[in-house]
Amino acid sequence: MKKSVVRRVLKYIKPYKGLLALAILSAIISVSLTLYIPVLTGNAIDNIIDKGNVNFENVLQIIIYIAVSVAGVAIFQWTMTYFTNVISYKTVRDLRRDVFCKFNDVPLSYIDTHSHGDLISRVINDVDAVGDGLSQMFLQLFSGIVTILGTMVFMFIIDWRIALAVIILTPLSLFVAAFIGKMTHNRFARQQQLQGDISSYVEEYVGNQRIVKAFSYEDRAFENFEKYNQELYTVGFKAQFAGALANPSTRFVNAMVYAAVGIFGAITAIAGTLSVGQLSCFLTYANQYTKPFNEVTGVLTQLQTAIAAAGRVFDVLDAEDEPKDKPDSIKVENCKGNVKIENVNFSYVKDKPLITNFSLDVKSGSHIAIVGPTGCGKTTFINLLMRFYDTDSGKISVDGVDIKDMERDELRKLYGMVLQDSWLFCGTIMENLKYGNPNATDEEVIEAAKAAYAHSFIRRMPDGYDTMISEGGGNLSQGQKQLLCIARAMLSNPTMLILDEATSSIDTLTEIRVQKAFAKIMQGRTSFVVAHRLSTIKESDVILVMRDGNIIEHGTHDELLAKGGFYKKLYESQFAK
Structure with missing residues (x-):
């Protein structure tokens, strides 16, 4: 040794x-x-x-x-x-x-x-x-x-x-x-x-x-x-x-x-x-x-x-590297955002299956909401879409192309992502917002900040968009950090969106405004929204209700309430009189 x-x-x-x-x-x-x-x-x-x-x-x-x-x-x-x-x-x-x-x-x-x-x-x-x-x-x-x-x-x-x-x-x-x-x-x-x-x-x-x-x-x-x-x-x-x-x-x-x-x-x-x-x-x-x-x-x-x-x-x-992309990787040109998931199985630990026989067909421009109790596999589903983890079996495809046949970088460029854990690095606000789109102009950055309702608080900062953010955004509130992350996603102008509890740290009034901004940016884009607050996903085209790694219910908000199943219990637990 x-x-x-x-x-x-x-x-x-x-x-x-x-x-x-x-x-x-x-x-x-x-x-x-x-x-x-x-x-x-x-x-x-x-x-x-x-x-x-x-x-x-x-x-x-x-x-x-x-x-x-x-x-x-x-x-x-x-x-x-x-x-x-x-x-x-x-x-x-x-x-x-x-x-x-x-x-x-x-x-x-x-x-x-x-x-x-x-x-x-x-x-x-x-x-x-x-x-x-x-x-x-x-x-x-x-x-x-x-x-x-x-x-x-x-x-x-x-x-x-x-x-x-x-x-x-x-x-x-x-x-x-x-x-x-x-x-x-x-x-x-x-x-x-x-x-x-x-x-x-x-x-x-x-x-x-x-x-x-x-x-x-x-x-x-x-x-x-x-x-x-x-x-x-x-x-x-x-x-x-x-x-x-x-x-x-x-x-x-x-x-x-x-x-x-x-x-x-x-x-x-x-x-x-x-x-x-x-x-x-x-x-x-x-x-x-x-x-x-x-x-x-x-x-x-x-x-x-x-x-x-x-x-x-x-x-x-000496740690094992992530498997290399295939030399003949396929690049999706003019992505429309059709996502198909076929019989996917996945587990973090081999003996403990998490997602089993999961299938879903998402049409271009659809607004898909994913709800369910903690640990049911919602965030894991997002990890699989982005190929942060690969499936154990089954297939996920974008516009008919298996994502395992695509370069990871090309796949991830198709998505704009806002997570519950907002991450900012030590640098100016402008640099943080351009993180996902370095070629964006200052005017485009300001427009994205306005759309995310971040422009007003940025103007009040000592140096505006040139204000330095400490490590992890320690000199900003949690809500301000999340607004900047939302603006950053908007600036990248992605084909598809992933919002994982993206408004969890924002006050109710700002949340309503941001939801309107999201509605605008999601027009014509395939969107996956992980949410605990069911009030934010009422207008979704399809709501997937997950439990123990499986979709147990799916439909619109009204359809799921009419079924009187698990979704109705979740909804009433938040809004029961």
């Missing part, structure tokens, strides 16, 4: 191999200069033979070389850091873009069945964690590999026996780090998952603070949050504690190696095989050789977090 995640992250780095080469070159030059400094230091020591017997000319020249080398190290460390950061940020940008685009490719059922807060956390928190891990990995990896190879070469040149001892003993620290890393991976994965759960919970309660306060749920909300928070604290503490063991453990092993090199080197120097300057140089190299191992284990916690986060991101990217 970890190997496959790392391989996939590396594929995202592949397009930036040019920058990678520059970073590696900078690392080679920087480390080479760093390794050259101990040689110079050793030579300087050997030029200080005894008190009063110092070769100042050579020492001064060596000091100049050391100063130039230090300046070179600083410059090339900066360029290495710059290139690695560019690679990391571009990789994270590409990864975040792919995850966001994936949300457009997955079926709506995936979004409906996953916590929105958790999905948001994967796009933001988890991708950021991957970026932090990449930055650390690059910085330690490039300089670390070059340092290890370079010090090996220099140590073998000075004394191959001591160098061999260092190389044999040092990997003990890697075994320690690998053992700790394997032990902590599951804890870091659980930590990332809990962060997603908390993001979801906070997003849910921040977005519904009115309901929380209305029901005095603050204390219980805090108690539930504290459960998540405490579990994250416990798991996070254990993960960080276990991860933090890696660095001191490897440092202890490397310190023992350094001590062994010091003792062995001192004995060799006494025997006359090494000079004092060479011993000093060797000890520096032994320390630098072990340093990359220490640094890698020092950021092991961050790397483990990054791998766990990348796994969560790739879980989204």
Whole structure:
């Protein structure tokens, strides 16, 4: 699992191999200069033979070389850091873009069945964690590999026996780090998952603070949050504690190696095989050789977090896409709005059928109302018309063309839709109204707003149509938001209309006006109206009464009342004297 995640992250780095080469070159030059400094230091020591017997000319020249080398190290460390950061940020940008685009490719059922807060956390928190891990990995990896190879070469040149001892003993620290890393991976994965759960919970309660306060749920909300928070604290503490063991453990092993090199080197120097300057140089190299191992284990916690986060991101990217449109998709030209539904069956869960053997023939220009108790399948029926979900069996056709043979985008352009949940994005009123018809002129937008009875309140806004709407339309009333959504649907000038409780948040007087506007816009257009308030659908050509996913009655308002069936009970429950 970890190997496959790392391989996939590396594929995202592949397009930036040019920058990678520059970073590696900078690392080679920087480390080479760093390794050259101990040689110079050793030579300087050997030029200080005894008190009063110092070769100042050579020492001064060596000091100049050391100063130039230090300046070179600083410059090339900066360029290495710059290139690695560019690679990391571009990789994270590409990864975040792919995850966001994936949300457009997955079926709506995936979004409906996953916590929105958790999905948001994967796009933001988890991708950021991957970026932090990449930055650390690059910085330690490039300089670390070059340092290890370079010090090996220099140590073998000075004394191959001591160098061999260092190389044999040092990997003990890697075994320690690998053992700790394997032990902590599951804890870091659980930590990332809990962060997603908390993001979801906070997003849910921040977005519904009115309901929380209305029901005095603050204390219980805090108690539930504290459960998540405490579990994250416990798991996070254990993960960080276990991860933090890696660095001191490897440092202890490397310190023992350094001590062994010091003792062995001192004995060799006494025997006359090494000079004092060479011993000093060797000890520096032994320390630098072990340093990359220490640094890698020092950021092991961050790397483990990054791998766990990348796994969560790739879980989204691996989700099954919505089935592609057929390559020979049919486009309905000059759509008239004849909709035919034949023996449709559908269920969200296989074992729990919702709509069974549903059939309906809607002629062009008809005004179809759909009523029934909550959960009977009214909104599901709309989802099937728009192909937000595909039928399990049966057929839905528009002007004789099976909607599965049409491109989804082309099908959805035929409909104008106003939902009970009014959605507006952060932008001006003008931008929100043009959302469904970007090519509309300002005059057309104003006409649509007037038709939806939204023009009057828009004029009273501080900047009129250029007034900024906060996220979700927080600076507007629910009724105002719904009027804007109605105007937006009118502006798209669709062939067919879907109104799902479109006037549920509007006062009675405005509702009467909007119903007149709807009557005007619905002239000559096939319209599907989902309604709970039966007073709004009296004039419909056909009223479909649904119950348990089936049409149990259909007819005009007067015909259904005369039948004395379920519709009459619904009507009397609202208007009984």
